[in-house]
Amino acid sequence: MxxxxxxxxxxxxxxxxxxxxxxxxxWFFGKIRKTLEDSCFDExxxxxxxxxxxxxxxxxEELAKEQTYNFTDRGGRNLAIRPEMTPTxxxxxxxxxxxLNYPLKWFCISNMYRYERPQRGRLREFWQxxxxxxxxxxxxxxxxxxQSAIDVLLAYGADESMFQVHINNRRFFNDAIAAIxxxxxxxxxxxxxxxDRKNKxxxxxxxxxxxxxxxxxEQIARIDALYEMDVREATALCPDSTGAKELTALFDALxxxxxxxxxxxxxxxxxxxxxxxxTVFEVFDLSPENNRAMFGGxxxxxLVGLFVKNAKISGVGYGMGDVTLENxxxxxxxxxxxxxxxxxxxxxxxxxxxxxxxTALVKSLRDAGLTASLYLGQKKFGKQIDYAVRDxxxxxxxxxxxxxxxxxxKVKNLATRExxxxxxxxxxxxxx
Amino acid sequence: MxxxxxxxxxxxxxxxxxxxxxxxxxWFFGKIRKTLEDSCFDExxxxxxxxxxxxxxxxxEELAKEQTYNFTDRGGRNLAIRPEMTPTxxxxxxxxxxxLNYPLKWFCISNMYRYERPQRGRLREFWQxxxxxxxxxxxxxxxxxxQSAIDVLLAYGADESMFQVHINNRRFFNDAIAAIxxxxxxxxxxxxxxxDRKNKxxxxxxxxxxxxxxxxxEQIARIDALYEMDVREATALCPDSTGAKELTALFDALxxxxxxxxxxxxxxxxxxxxxxxxTVFEVFDLSPENNRAMFGGxxxxxLVGLFVKNAKISGVGYGMGDVTLENxxxxxxxxxxxxxxxxxxxxxxxxxxxxxxxTALVKSLRDAGLTASLYLGQKKFGKQIDYAVRDxxxxxxxxxxxxxxxxxxKVKNLATRExxxxxxxxxxxxxx
Numbered sequence: 098m099x100x101x102x103x104x105x106x107x108x109x110x111x112x113x114x115x116x117x118x119x120x121x122x123x124w125f126f127g128k129i130r131k132t133l134e135d136s137c138f139d140e141x142x143x144x145x146x147x148x149x150x151x152x153x154x155x156x157x158e159e160l161a162k163e164q165t166y167n168f169t170d171r172g173g174r175n176l177a178i179r180p181e182m183t184p185t186x187x188x189x190x191x192x193x194x195x196x197l198n199y200p201l202k203w204f205c206i207s208n209m210y211r212y213e214r215p216q217r218g219r220l221r222e223f224w225q226x227x228x229x230x231x232x233x234x235x236x237x238x239x240x241x242x243x244q245s246a247i248d249v250l251l252a253y254g255a256d257e258s259m260f261q262v263h264i265n266n267r268r269f270f271n272d273a274i275a276a277i278x279x280x281x282x283x284x285x286x287x288x289x290x291x292x293d294r295k296n297k298x299x300x301x302x303x304x305x306x307x308x309x310x311x312x313x314x315e316q317i318a319r320i321d322a323l324y325e326m327d328v329r330e331a332t333a334l335c336p337d338s339t340g341a342k343e344l345t346a347l348f349d350a351l352x353x354x355x356x357x358x359x360x361x362x363x364x365x366x367x368x369x370x371x372x373x374x375x376t377v378f379e380v381f382d383l384s385p386e387n388n389r390a391m392f393g394g395x396x397x398x399x400l401v402g403l404f405v406k407n408a409k410i411s412g413v414g415y416g417m418g419d420v421t422l423e424n425x426x427x428x429x430x431x432x433x434x435x436x437x438x439x440x441x442x443x444x445x446x447x448x449x450x451x452x453x454x455x456t457a458l459v460k461s462l463r464d465a466g467l468t469a470s471l472y473l474g475q476k477k478f479g480k481q482i483d484y485a486v487r488d489x490x491x492x493x494x495x496x497x498x499x500x501x502x503x504x505x506x507k508v509k510n511l512a513t514r515e516x517x518x519x520x521x522x523x524x525x526x527x528x529x
Numbered sequence: 530m531x532x533x534x535x536x537x538x539x540x541x542x543x544x545x546x547x548x549x550x551x552x553x554x555x556w557f558f559g560k561i562r563k564t565l566e567d568s569c570f571d572e573x574x575x576x577x578x579x580x581x582x583x584x585x586x587x588x589x590e591e592l593a594k595e596q597t598y599n600f601t602d603r604g605g606r607n608l609a610i611r612p613e614m615t616p617t618x619x620x621x622x623x624x625x626x627x628x629l630n631y632p633l634k635w636f637c638i639s640n641m642y643r644y645e646r647p648q649r650g651r652l653r654e655f656w657q658x659x660x661x662x663x664x665x666x667x668x669x670x671x672x673x674x675x676q677s678a679i680d681v682l683l684a685y686g687a688d689e690s691m692f693q694v695h696i697n698n699r700r701f702f703n704d705a706i707a708a709i710x711x712x713x714x715x716x717x718x719x720x721x722x723x724x725d726r727k728n729k730x731x732x733x734x735x736x737x738x739x740x741x742x743x744x745x746x747e748q749i750a751r752i753d754a755l756y757e758m759d760v761r762e763a764t765a766l767c768p769d770s771t772g773a774k775e776l777t778a779l780f781d782a783l784x785x786x787x788x789x790x791x792x793x794x795x796x797x798x799x800x801x802x803x804x805x806x807x808t809v810f811e812v813f814d815l816s817p818e819n820n821r822a823m824f825g826g827x828x829x830x831x832l833v834g835l836f837v838k839n840a841k842i843s844g845v846g847y848g849m850g851d852v853t854l855e856n857x858x859x860x861x862x863x864x865x866x867x868x869x870x871x872x873x874x875x876x877x878x879x880x881x882x883x884x885x886x887x888t889a890l891v892k893s894l895r896d897a898g899l900t901a902s903l904y905l906g907q908k909k910f911g912k913q914i915d916y917a918v919r920d921x922x923x924x925x926x927x928x929x930x931x932x933x934x935x936x937x938x939k940v941k942n943l944a945t946r947e948x949x950x951x952x953x954x955x956x957x958x959x960x961x
Contacts, residue, residue, distance in 0.1 A: 102836055102838060103835050105623045105624035105836050107575065107576050111576030114575065115573055115625065116573050116635065118573075119571070119573050119637075122574070135895055135899075136900075136901070136902055137900060137922075140548060141548050141550075142545075142546040145642070146540050146610075146642070146654070147539075148535070148540065150535055150536075154535055166608075171644070174541075185545075188535070188536075188539075189547065198916060198919040198920050199916075210577070222576050222577060230905065235906055238905050353884055353885030354888040354889075354892070355892075441569060451785075452781075452782060453785030456782070456785060456786040460787075467567075468569060470634070471669070474632060474667055487630040488630050
């Protein structure tokens with residue numbers, strides 16, 4: 098019986114990383130890692146499988162079940178493949194709460210799965226950079242987190258013409274609404290909920306909802322005006338609000354550190370209404386064909402409290418997906434030609450030279466710190482050169498019987514086609 | 530109602546990687562990556578989720594279901610979290626079979642899941658280095674793969690007193706058994722199966738089974754003798770066997786490349802009886818307290834044939850788990866003190882100095898390529914120093930009002946306790 102053949106296609110919404118793709122991924126992640134380590138962020142990671150409870154506690158059981166790949170193991174445990182990193186990192190902080198050295202500056206670059214319909218910029222398997230600072234409640238941590246996002250983009254060669262950080266503060270948002278609506282806390286919460294949906298509903302529906310909550314046309318206009326204000330004008334509306342003070346301190350610090358040119362106040366940035374508690378921000382791609390929020394984050398309180406009674410450790414952070422980042426870098430032509438970087442040497446092989454002469458040659462190159470390999474197998478010379486070209490070797494080293502007798506080799510630069518005759522014992526120096 | 534608190538423990542058989550653990554993991558993987566890239570291996574990766582069929586086709590459906598985390602998605606697809614990399618890489622090679630440039634020298638360092646009882650050296654989530662060469666049928670590829678395993682261990686500082694590569698050849702194994710048993714192909718296959726179980730059953734049971742298959746005491750003794758022979762003696766038993774010729778070519782090449790001192794012929798290395806077809810090897814830890822096979826691999830034929838009709842691309846490779854590797858390195862004291870490597874500077878902070886003086890100072894250090902961070906928040910000086918010590922900073926830079934006025938800073942080396950007064954504009958040079 099003939100075995101039915103298996104499909105070569107990866108599972109829907111996931112990717113195979115062939116060497117060329119992987120080189121790009123390593124370049125992406127290498128830049129991130131170096132940038133964050135240089136500013137003293139520490140990398141961490143957690144397991145791919147977590148208890149489903151972790152996500153149910155944050156998002157509700159129904160949503161958690163709908164958005165994750167989840168199943169029950171043979172011990173009856175409900176598990177999910179992690180769809181995000183935040184519950185894992187909160188669990189880890191809670192697990193060593195008393196031993197850790199605060200403030201924590203942590204990051205990870207991990208893969209995760211979301212059960213959703215694959216579309217541009219959204220896949221079922223993706224990698225995400227997560228940056229968080231735990232245990233510092235003031236603007237310095239907000240600044241450090243926003244700076245890390247800017248630094249990562251700058252490390253790729255981006256500049257202020259390509260991206261912009263839009264910043265708001267959830268406490269300020271609530272206080273400004275309350276100051277204008279002039280209702281009790283409960284009333285202004287209801288108004289906030291409508292304002293949160295402002296861009297998702299028609300203008301008519303928005304005004305009707307606001308009027309129903311008792312707001313006058315003048316009050317609605319004053320809220321509209323907030324979207325056009327800079328941070329000084331906006332915070333002047335309720336200068337005694339904690340949120341206004343936080344915003345002012347953050348923008349002063351952005352100014353003082355030369356980061357103001359990348360940043361703008363934006364009353365329209367709200368993010369998860371029940372989740373974020375202070376500074377919130379989103380990073381926008383400024384390219385005309387792709388003008389949209391790429392990623393964002395902000396300050397959230399006390400996720401650790403899900404694990405440890407009466408614990409209170411606030412955090413501020415963001416998550417940036419690899420697909421979004423790659424789209425941004427491609428749009429702005431920031432991906433270099435990774436195929437043709439550095440020296441990579443193929444030593445070709447002939448029948449009339451003993452094998453050990455070749456292996457010794459490769460060893461001498463590698464001992465000198467060079468990237469080098471011997472052609473595997475015994476194909477014709479032309480095939481070996483084709484192999485080297487297709488695999489983006491920069492040079493081939495040719496040592497036939499004649500060369501061996503004279504103690505020299507030929508070195509061919511595959512880019513320039515230049516050929517040199519080099520004494521065998523000066524070969525490593527030739528590449529230095 | 531009080532929310533029940535969630536567990537802080539990671540799922541059974543998985544690990545949290547706190548920054549210290551992650552630093553170790555990055556060091557492990559960095560060594561591997563550098564070693565393999567220096568010899569022109571290319572990194573790849575595939576998705577965590579694959580069709581369950583992939584594993585069922587290789588190991589049978591029952592075993593595949595038992596050993597993997599598997600479930601059905603909402604589209605009715607049977608999925609498994611990958612328990613190994615080989616089916617994925619075979620699928621990837623099959624998917625671009627006509628476009629790829631052979632021989633392929635590929636590796637990956639990926640996490641995978643196996644559903645088994647966690648025990649020493651075995652976890653449910655682990656990382657595995659997979660190295661494979663596809664499309665070269667001769668000893669050169671076997672040598673290159675074995676050399677890569679040796680090179681990785683040497684890169685960690687291991688030497689020939691710590692590990693040894695045991696090598697056999699499955700074709701030679703069959704031919705030697707056939708030559709001694711002197712039966713037809715079917716008969717010698719039955720004998721091979723018994724020999725494969727030699728170390729798993731009692732001597733009495735072994736001899737009884739061999740006798741039942743018609744072998745004399747003298748034939749049994751001749752097979753026993755193979756376990757004591759070196760490669761020359763063993764291959765002399767059936768010099769015309771393809772397997773014997775492959776073994777001889779491989780050992781000649783190991784000799785010629787100076788790798789013989791790490792390697793030994795071992796007739797007892799068989800590995801999966803139905804899977805491997807040529808060279809097989811296992812790498813042993815030589816430490817008395819941990820003397821056992823750490824990992825192994827060999828030549829297998831035509832996994833690509835599971836996907837593409839009439840395709841035939843042979844491969845040779847191995848998989849090395851991170852837990853085994855870590856045990857080996859710890860046993861042999863090969864893990865360096867990663868906490869205290871290089872310069873990492875904390876700039877401490879006082880109230881009487883404007884914030885932007887500090888951020889400018891940190892920026893100047895980072896622009897000079899140094900790893901530096903400003904203390905976040907406004908704790909007392911002593912707390913800031915404690916933080917630096919616990920977080921393994923090498924230096925603190927101290928700039929209070931007096932220092933600022935005089936244009937100098939104090940630099941304290943936390944290891945030596947040495948303190949220097951340095952002019953502000955010479956600070957980067959001080960660390961150079």
